[in-house]
Amino acid sequence: MKTVGHWIGGKYVDGESGRTGPVTNPATGERTAEVALASAADVDLAVAAAAEAARVWGRSSLSARTRVLFAYRELLDRRRDEIARLITAEHGKVHADALGEVARGIEVVEFACGIPQLLKSAGSYEVSTGVDVRELRQPLGVVAGITPFNFPAMVPLWMFPMAIACGNAFILKPSEKDPSAALRVAELMAEAGLPPGVLNVLNGDRVAVQRLLQHPDVDAISFVGSTPVAQAIYQAGTTPGKRVQALGGAKNHMLVLPDADLDLAADSAVSAAYGSAGERCMAVSVLVAVGGIGDELVDKIAERARGLRIGPGDQDTSEMGPLITAAHRDKVAAYTPSAREQGAEVVLDGTAEPVGPDAAHFLGVSLLDEVTPEMDAYRDEIFGPVLSVVRTDTYADAMTLINSSPWGNGAAIFTADGAAARRFEREVEAGMVGINVPIPVPVAYHSFGGWKGSLFGDHHIYGSDSVHFYTRGKVVTSRWTAPRGSGLDLAFPSGSTS
Template sequence: MSRPSRITHLIAGQPWEGTAERTSEVFNPATGEVTGRLDLASADLVGEVVTGAKQAWADSWGNISLAKRTQVLFTFRELLNRDKEKIAALITAEHGKVLDDALGEVVRGLEVAEFACGIPSLLKGGYSENASTNIDVYSIRQSLGVVAVISPFNFPAMVPLWFVPVALACGNAVVIKPSEKDPSATIAVARLWTEAGLPDGVLSVVNGDKEAVDALLVHPDIKAVSFVGSTPIARYVYETGTAHGKRVQALGGAKNHMLVLPDADLDLAADAAINAGFGSAGERCMAISALIAVESIADELVAKITDRMGKLRTGDGTRGCDMGPLVTGVHRDKVASYVDAGAAAGADLVVDGRGAQVDADGDGFFLAPTLFDKVTTDMSIYTDEIFGPVLSVVRVASYDDGLELINANPYGNGTAIFTNDGGAARRFQNEVEVGMVGINVPVPVPVSYYSFGGWKNSLFGDTHAHGMEGVHFFTRGKVVTSRWLDPSHGGLNLGFPQND
């Protein structure tokens, strides 16, 4: 067993050289080994980083031209594309998801960087000449200053990439606090910004736990906070941040439903249930964890899902398996406890992932795909966000019953309907009380130029991630009313005008 490496903060483009008072362990989930010891930031260190970021924003980035900002963004996009396989390998090593899934995560984040490259047009305001006699009115959008991004363990590259490119493109300085479970991918991506030419201090990574989070939430120079995580913590981040005068977008948990109607293509629906339920070991806020089947086709659909589950391979994410381990032993045991509870509550345990054979060396944090049928809405496997490879089938009599069940749920992140009836699909998209809807699409994550976010207890704050809502979140609007005397000016310059 190799000695765990030191993982530390990245401040102003350089590894931190101090000595941490506290550290935490980083694991390889496929083997159970401790591979890293992570320096945890104190509140004082967070304060120093924020002060440096504010100075860097004021001295350089906050007033740099859109042309120069865009040059950095385009260069970063090329560097991220160059290193996407390396970053995917870091994700697999610390999170556990299989390599192709990790690569997909990086590529979806890359799409947001590409969106941010269009910032000159995204920041354009409006102009009204002669709103009153000789008076013009126009609007502009300006950066906020220093903003914080607090990201979760399940997407250590993609979630920071939802926010950071847009925040930087809008002219802000950024402090990132990645998950302490798998920080290396976030740090690797941050290094690319320095290589792309971002001025020192404009972007820093501080690793930490609640102490670092609280320090960011209360610091007076942090103007906005973007957070993704569980609903209880999202609520805490939102309430604490807004109480200290910050703009906050806090994306919380989910209990995503997939409604399958009798006219649906059941083979397509079964494939989708597998892909959306067990991809990334179910550790996605957009995972389908509750399959709502109309009774008349429930038996056939469950049989098709069961057959497909028998072909899945669980193991080390580097070995071409379909599903990897869960992120930590503690989390694996928590998910397994829900399987215990579901069986005890009387649900039909069709496929039991506890104790399954896996393709891996060592004592990794594995729980194979698990399927329950005839789940009722009072069982914990239905009410709670399990965040693991556990799919629960709830049977209903009709479309109306399925819709009522979905709308009664306190979460409203994502949902899907499988049907060949266009009228039913259109009715569903109109009536369902959920922020992101898929029609024969099981994981309806919006592309980068639309915005990501749910309803109800899945989002605290009014603004969703990336897209134009992201641009608005990281800027403030200003309207200018102006009147000028007719000026005289002159001078000769025959050179072609250039952006600078």
């Protein structure tokens, strides 16, 4: 069985820990590879390679960086199907969804290609007689990214292209559950002409994470994952003075008003709740039905959800694939009987019948109605194909419910009333807002990030925020005076001698 190693200094490295973890095909449950789990010494080797590379890369010209990024964009575009198949094989999402993931990653690379404009400094001329002021942004040095299993290519592409464009060297610690896509996109970066050591990939678990957080030569950490881990990463990284952005979990609400197009709302709810088997931080996990539309809306959602085709991600007929591991499948499955016991109506029970081979990680879709905020299905971030429906009498009640959530990643409203939509976008306590759009993930030239327990740190990910996160600002005040020695001076005489 093959072992997936690390990418350090522009080449594959086995590592010296001797520890490995399993990589499985979620559609079959078959173990397809072992992944090397980095030791602290492996981390030190990667940091040393990155630090050496950063000293040269950080002084490279903007034109040299953009040449690499443009070449990289073309390689990703040509290899997008190959990368998508790696994602499907190890994560399980259907091929079309994996292709969409790669496309959204490429968008950030395209944004990074504009780094000369993004780093262009501002200045003021003659702030005082003979004195000019200008602003510079300079790279931090060595930065690291810790990324989750649910987007094994896209989230790394949200981080390292911008970090590298800004002149840093980058160490990526992808999820050990599905590591191959991250290694492949790193390999393509080398093919595009990136010097060795500027991008490194360390596979590993908490041993690698803890060493990255402690290492004195790592200047910044970017993290995407669950809220408890995000908070711990933020505290552990900022205590020794590192710059940290840590994106946490979510409980995204979709508010549906009585005047909404209910067919559009039902289509959107099914797509946003069950796409990628619900393993998205922007998935809609709670639908809030306002007024008397609950029965009709639930019926429409159930009708659509019953027809979903669940199967292996590499089959063209599949619309939803398996979950990442058997343990995660079982954890998600437990919420449906728990909701029934706590008083919810189980409209669709995804646990009622087995799906796929016995060893596979498939789970059917669940639709829970009459859910209340006290139930586990509402309080927890489930991260699976479970949609909870909460009913409220008024818009005000719905907003109280949504804004009481400890998370504030994303929220959406479905309505035909422009005034109501405008009020919602002002009042909702979430970082990303959709209006008749169920998954409001910003395009690459805006930034992604939530509020409250969904984000720890001051910067959102990608977009203009990433330029500020991956650089330090410097303000230069300068004055140049003419030599005062004897000699010719043909300047036009003036009354000022300062």
